[in-house]
Amino acid sequence: MTLEILTPDQTVYKGEVTSVTVPGALGSFEVLNNHAPIISILEDGKVIIREGKTEQIYQIKGGVVEVIDNKVIVLAEGVVT
Template identity: 70%
Template sequence: MTLEIITPDKKFFDGEVTSVTVPGSMGSFEVLNNHAPIISTLDRGKIIIRTNAKTQTFFIKGGVIEVLNNKVMLLAEGVEIH
């Protein structure tokens, strides 16, 4: 599936992933291939991006996620790299 992470300043990430874990407002959840369509608000917290090659961890300042037809669009208020 494809993941796109966009902040107000720039496109932060765009590529193929196997899964992404996000800090949903009602608790963190993981999006996998063929996930049901969903739109959810996100709290400040950790996102984990997994590809076949590696796992990356970032922190977002909140935002919104939309999942539809194996395309994940994450609009983040900001991204922090630790």
């Protein structure tokens, strides 16, 4: 599936992933291939990206996530580096 992490001023990440865990308003949740369509508010927290056996972590400052047709878009207010 494809993942994009966007902030108001840049594209932070764009690529194919195995799964992604996001900090939802009611707790973290994982999105896998063929996930049901969803739109959710995100809290400040970690976005964990998995590509096979590798893992990348981004710390975001809130936002929203949209999942539809194996495309995940995270619109973050900001990313802490």
